[in-house]
Amino acid sequence: MKNLEKYFDLFDQSRTSEQAMEELVSLFSDDIVFILNGHEKKGIENWKLFVKMIFQENSDLKHMFEGWKKVEGTDLFETPWAVCGKRSSGTVYTQTGKDIARLNDDGKISYLENVPDNANMFANYKN
Template identity: 70%
Template sequence: MNNLNKYFDLFDQSRTSEQAFNNLINLFSEDITFILNGKKKEGIHNWKAFVTKIYEENVDLKHMYEGWLSVEGTDTYQTNWAICGKHKSGKVYTQTGKDIAKLNDQGEICYLENVPDNTDLFKGY
């Protein structure tokens, strides 16, 4: 659960800190499965590429989240989140959604599903 609690802060910090980026990547298993708008991607190399692309497209991001809760009857956790961002074009935006995650036996995030309320959010990823 500790890795989930670090996730959003490190994601925001990793835009300007190589150490935070490395710490963020270390939260995840090598064989991470992540879902963006229903599209499945696998492997830490694809996760790194996704994070890098987010920061190529945005000059600033700030996440807020409600806290990770265990989903009854499953091995998953879920949180609602909101983000405020500034695209490289200068346009500012907000977005809300939820994340669903699983941890492996080592406490690493091995599954992360991002479910934005606006499905256009990750159209190009």
């Protein structure tokens, strides 16, 4: 659970800090499965490419989340989140949604599903 609590802060910090990026990557298993708008990607290298794409498209980001809670009857956790960002083009935006996650036996994030309220949020992500 500790890794989930660190996730959003490290994600935001890793845009400008290599140390934060290393810490962020260390939260995940090498065989991470992540879902963006229903599209499944696998592996830590694909996840790092996704983060790189986010940072290329945004000059600033700030996430807020309510707190991770166990989904009753499952091995999943979820939290509502909100993000405000400034795109590289200079325009600003806000977005809300939820993340669903699973931890492996080592406490690393092995599954992460991003469910934005706006289904077009990651429409540009083609990796």
